[in-house]
Amino acid sequence: MNESSDYKYSDYTQTYNSIMKFNKNKVIPIHQWYPFVEGYSREFIQSIIEELPYKPTHCLDPFSGSGTTAVELQYLGIICTSFEVNPFMHNLSVTKMRTDYTxxxxxxxxxxxxxxxxxxxxxxxxxxxxxxxxxxxxxxxxxxxxxxxxxxxxxxxxxxxxxxxxxxxxxxxxxxxxxxxxxxxxxxxxxxxxxxxxxxxxxxxxxxxxxxxxxxxxxxxxxVFLPDIKNIEKYKAINGKIKSNYKYCILGDFREKIQEIEDDSIDLVITSPPYLNSRDYTDTYMIELWMLDYISSYDELKKLRKNTFRSHVQVKWGNLETLDIEELKDCINKLSKFKDIFWNKDLLEMIKGYFLDMDFLFFNLSKKMKKDSLIYFNVANSAYYGIEIKVDKIVAKIAENNGFKIHEIREARKIKPSSQQKEYIPYLLEVVIVMSKM
Ligand SMILES: C[S@@+](CC[C@H](N)C(=O)[O-])C[C@H]1O[C@@H](n2cnc3c(N)ncnc32)[C@H](O)[C@@H]1O
Known part of the structure; x- marks a missing residue:
């Protein structure tokens, strides 16, 4: 176990190294329906449920992606509300959650x-x-x-x-x-x-x-599909009806949809937001979006991008304030020195916007969650121009400011930075922050 300046860091690389990646899901019934690069595995969800000191009744995953959290939880009999802004991923999640196929x-x-x-x-x-x-x-x-x-x-x-x-x-x-x-x-x-x-x-x-x-x-x-449909039928024949989370998987921007959740009703959050790596999911999954008619014009694409978490520069976010967090202000200052050579002039706004979205998320989570209930938050650090952005610490601070107690930051994986950053930063930490609502 390492001690950092404020938070307790624990080495979970042995346990988490392989299960933080979607790869393992590629041969698992239902999860294997679509290979989603940015997801985690069902073992990650199972490991959390096994270690929880209580039995959760209502989980929330504000970033469904391919639906790993809610799909796995439904087979454990746990209700999970989830949000997903991307219509392709939303449909993927819902289709995987349905159990009424014959x-x-x-x-x-x-x-x-x-x-x-x-x-x-x-x-x-x-x-x-x-x-x-x-x-x-x-x-x-x-x-x-x-x-x-x-x-x-x-x-x-x-x-x-x-x-x-x-x-x-x-x-x-x-x-x-x-x-x-x-x-x-x-x-x-x-x-x-x-x-x-x-x-x-x-x-x-x-x-x-x-x-x-x-x-x-x-x-x-x-x-792939036929054997899984047969299995669902077999499972139902043995266990009776399966609780399905598909009705609780909501299409839309979490910033809007989270308001619809009853206060004080959530007793577990397992999630992984987009990372601060300028990846725009509407770009990397654009073939699926266009070919399957989820979007049919550039205007629709623009609208969708506007509703996504501010983790990319595809949208002009305008001049934004910087959250009052030392670690963040320090990064912004250091990065400002490279302003003239930025590959995109909106880079700083993206970083500020990213943490404003985080702040909004934790502000709302603190209202929606029950006292003492836990959050498992999977996120990774980033680097630009040789400056590391310690997303783990900044998120932990934001959560604390919104009424959460940080139990530990679990080091899950060491991710290789891009070739430009490698010279300055040997690896970027991917973590799971464990915290509870005070
Ligand atoms: C890291 S992925 C989640 C992966 C998921 N844990 C899994 O295993 O499949 C983050 C997801 O957040 C979604 N997202 C981005 N902005 C969002 C927003 N404003 N509201 C809801 N979902 C959003 C992205 O489309 C993406 O699918």
């Missing part, structure tokens, strides 16, 4: 898809609209594009087939299956905070023609 209806929908894909239409691209996004498909004048023409036709065939399913619940489920193959059949890959083009000569590149897209999709359904 094998019979699943197979009925599957048969509709299968027979539709057996007779693809010649003019599919004039029946199913291609999203407006500028480089979404191969066309004259573009040097690079996300989907080859034939690949796009394969995707459009699948969209058309899904549209024939009458029950929305199954349309959503089969859309998530489609979402799970989109990146694989595209010419791009997720590269930290952006999407980068794959090199045609490298092994991560494979060309998918129209039927190869269909085949991949059908095999994903048969190998």
């Amino acid at each position: 094998l019979k209806s699943f197979q009925k929908s599957y048969n509709i898809i299968k027979s539709s894909l057996e007779q693809p239409l010649d003019n599919i691209d004039s029946i199913v609209p291609i999203p407006e996004y500028k480089s979404i498909v191969e066309k004259k004048g573009l040097k690079k594009w996300i989907f080859n023409k034939d690949t796009m036709n394969g995707i459009l065939d699948i969209k058309y087939a899904i549209s024939k399913i009458r029950d929305k619940k199954y349309r959503n489920l089969f859309n998530i299956a489609l979402a799970s193959i989109l990146l694989e059949v595209s010419n791009v890959y997720r590269n930290g905070k952006c999407l980068s083009y794959k090199h045609r000569t490298k092994n991560n590149y494979k060309e998918y023609n129209r039927t190869a897209v269909h085949d991949l999709y059908i095999s994903r359904i048969n190998n």
Whole structure:
């Protein structure tokens, strides 16, 4: 155990190293429906429930992402309200939380898809609209594009087939299956905070023609979704109805939605907000957003970005105040010296906005939570221009100022900083802050 200036730091790297990453979920029923890079694993949730000194009745996760917290808690019989601003992630969460699927209806929908894909239409691209996004498909004048023409036709065939399913619940489920193959059949890959083009000569590149897209999709359904639907049915046959958290997963900005929660009603929070790493989820998940019609114009994209946590520079946040916290003021001062060479002139505003959002979150959590109930808050430090922003300490201070007692800061992982920062900062700490409402 290390002692830092104010807070108790505990070394949890052995316990948390692998379970703070989503990777482990990739082979776990239901969690495996979509590989979500920024999530944690279900073991993380289980480990918290095992160590809790009380039995929680109502948890809150203000940042659902792929829904790990609420999905896992429902199988432990615990209600969890969650918020998610991104409509794709919201739908992903809800679809994973639903338990009212039946094998019979699943197979009925599957048969509709299968027979539709057996007779693809010649003019599919004039029946199913291609999203407006500028480089979404191969066309004259573009040097690079996300989907080859034939690949796009394969995707459009699948969209058309899904549209024939009458029950929305199954349309959503089969859309998530489609979402799970989109990146694989595209010419791009997720590269930290952006999407980068794959090199045609490298092994991560494979060309998918129209039927190869269909085949991949059908095999994903048969190998991943079908066994899980069977398992849900089996589970229900043995255990009776499963409590589902899907009705409590709310689409929208936490800053608005948290007001709707009853005061003094939450007795556990497990969450991971966006990190202060300038990653814009509407960018990294833009293929899913556009291809699955969650957004259909740049105006809608702009609106969505405005509602997200201020952890990126895609929106001009205006001139913001700096929270009165020494550690933060010190970082802002040090960083100001690099103002002239900032890669984006709004960097400081993003950092200030990030902690203002944190302050707003903890102010509200202190109203919504019961006395002595616990928060497990997963976050990571950041660095810009060789200056480390100790997000862990600043968040702990913000929480304290809002009436929380910090029990410990658990060191979970040491993350490699970007190549520019490596010279000054060997690693960035990812932590879990454990605190309780006083
Ligand atoms: C780190 S991820 C959460 C991952 C999640 N714990 C999991 O295991 O899948 C943070 C999520 O917060 C969402 N988010 C960002 N701004 C938000 C806001 N203002 N209100 C609600 N959710 C927001 C992002 O879209 C993203 O899905």
